[in-house]
Amino acid sequence: MDSTDNNNIVPPVITTTSTSTTSTTTTATTAAATTATTNAAPSTVSSGGATNDQEDVGVSNASVNESLAGLSHHKQGIPDGSYRSVDVNGQWIANKLKEREHLYTEKKNMTIFLGTWNVNGKKPQEPLDPWLCDPAMPLQPDIYAIGFQELDLTAEALLLGDTTRSLPWEQKILESISNEYVKIMSRQLVGILLCVYVKKEHRQHITMERSDIATVGIMGMMGNKGGVAIRFKFYNTSICILNSHLNAHLENILRRNQDMKDIAKNIKFVVEDNNIITMFDHDQLFWIGDLNYRIPLPDAEVKEKIKKKDFYSLFLHDQLYQQMKSGAAFEGFQEPPISFAPTYKYDAGTDVYDSSEKKRTPAWCDRVLWKTSKTAENVGILTYRRHELLSSDHRPVSGSFIIKVRAVIPEVKNRIYQEIVKELDKKENDSMPDATISTNLIDFESVKFMVPVTRTIVLENVGQVIARFKFIPKLNEKILCKPWLKISPFAGIMLPKEKITIELTVYVDSTTSYAFNVANETMDDILILHLENGKDYFISIMGSWKPTCFGNTLENLVRYQGPLVGTQPMPVEQKKLSIPKELWRMVDSLYSNNGMAEENLFIVSGVSKEIEQIKECLDTGTPFPAFSNHSMAEVIIRFLEALCDPVIPFTLYQQALDGSSAVLSCKTLVSHLPSVNYNVFFYLISFLTEVLSHHDQNSLSADKLAIVFSTVLLRPSPTNSALVQQSTDATIVKKKADFIKHFIHSHNNI
């Protein structure tokens, strides 16, 4: 459930990123913007921080991953797939099914028989047929609810809760009603017993059977008066039956009224989902029993009216009728018209009203009432009668009614269920995001060292809902794309009909050129663009890389005897060149072109067109075109700067700085360089010494040259952001220059 809630949470990362990206145009600013916004976002992005490399400005995944860390964080809140949880769907379907109940149910008339008899403590003697299966009964009832009072007047029942006396009565019931019936439930409270039976064919449609009792005896503790209730669901209709024995005696009207209210208040049932309901939470409520209301008229008058069968005028004096009319008790209950003589009090075994000294006035103590809920259809009255069983001082009474229930038509319900399920599927599928993508193939064509190439993809939301997209890594991979590729934006959100342009930029610098120049990897990849809750798009990336000495390694370059373009490297074990021939070609051409005498050589910039031509010639092996010495000098610097690992390798950078003030430690360090690096280092030193010897023409000094060359020969690893940041500090610049200067000065001494 909470996962559904989570689904609504848009992490700040996504929102901010997407707003920034829609407005950005150039790749550089996008990179900055992305980094800025993600850094500004709250702690969602914290996981990426530790190894973050701020120097990675030009290209790449760094900021991307940092933001993605935020995304994946968000993802954790929603276990994949579970927010379209089965339970939630099931619930929705159940609700819809309920709404359409009228379509797959049919009304059926059911009859219910309710009987009540105060047996005055007698054990069963005569068959109950005259009461329970009166041949005059128009229909065989679907349900029997049979209530007794004073079934057990013994002290054991009262004090110990002994219920053994009920068994013979239940036995007697079964003898009368046919074996087409099964018991749903019975419940006893001392002398009050209620048994409910149903026709076998309906048994499976009786559900949620519950019972409860309520005592209204002395201080509510003794069960000699009170009520027993059984409730259940019959098809779709909830039914509650209460059998009660209220307090006796003519004058106790208010007491009886109060008994009724106490019982009604105290009866409770626990039903589905732990809901607690009362008697009044049912479609049909029947209240039967010895309610003990009397007729406050002189005995002779009552008997006279009975003799004349003038029940109507007698009924007008009935206490229960009076109480119900005034609303003092049994509010909202109804009773079928009484057309039978009072059922109390007889001399047991006879047809004679009480002949004892007490001479109790006859009364309708035994009644059947009902109350239909406002939302249910009222019952139909079939019969309301008394029955001539003589063993007690009461006569049994019965009321039978028609109840309308709704029965499920299984085939129809099944069909409607399927319709609902299909409807949900359709809604779900329609509400999935959909987008079109302008191309699935991006070809960067020819890619050059440190020259960014950008291609765009247009993504358009053609679905009916907001589409959230993001690039995702392949299985078992952690990065979205190769480090030489930058995706901007890599995640975002589109309103329906909205388009977004995604820029893909390849940029290969010395941190990524190794793959192509040395490891011979191709520029192929497949990106996965994922629409949240929807489809994935594959985007193939292609590009062609021309091998170049820029962004290469010294070790690799000395394996090429010919130009990089078009020659194969010599096998590793074979003899190598002592230094890269490209370096030799450049230095040599400066010599030939009288470069040594050029004023401010290495200080003045070259001409970019010439620089590009020189680079091209270096890689293809073709002769240099006419060039200015400044252009050639700049290419030398750029060549050294682009080496994947500088002449003094990254691993020795810190050591070189630390020892820069001591000649000896600098020399020791250099003597331990790999042989190619060592060769190149001294080749350059001798060249610089040569340059310095022309200082009257070129106005250069050892200091100037040391500063220029130390920045390219002695570089910190770009992955170490702290070192990179410090490397332009004045003290560090000086240390680096000092390192080189030791060699330029003392060259002749080595």
Added chain:
Amino acid sequence: MNNNNKIFQFKLVLLGEAAVGKSSLVLRFVRGHFLDYQESTIGAAFLAQTVCLNDTTVKFEIWDTAGQERYHTLAPMYYRGAQAAIVVYDIRSQDSFERAIKWVKELQRQGSPNIVIALAGNKLDLAAKRKVETAEAQQYAEENGLLFMETSAKTAQNVNELFVEIAKKLPKTPNPRPGSGRLPIPPIENNNQRKKPCCSN
């Protein structure tokens, strides 16, 4: 039918050579139509569809994948965690049948342990140009414990039936584990520890 309300959710993936009719089968099953020109899938598409059985309801989360060989390496992303797979071939192409067999083998080796695999010989409406005999495919399916059906996305023949058979065969455990219905997104790590282009050792 009381059980109707129990919904079991399964991830199903479609695999097979390009143009054999994977997307068309899904479209027929889910939306009930067929397109003569079905755009080829470059990626993976997701749809949901429910099958009502007599006593239970099975909800499929269907992943339709790209069949082109160049995307082969990405397929595990989609069949991973799938409890069911339909491997499709075109009855007019022996090659596509061979490819289907390769997919079956890959699934048996690397798919979910109890994955229910169905082999579908599609384009049955074009049986006049048949190259793969029913008996041959049937036998292969039997030997490998696969469901087998020849289908036509165009005429709808056997399409629902195929999904119903799969739904029936899937184990209805009391506590349905929908697997990873959606694409699993592995945690992203910072990419700063790049492979060092270094030759100093």
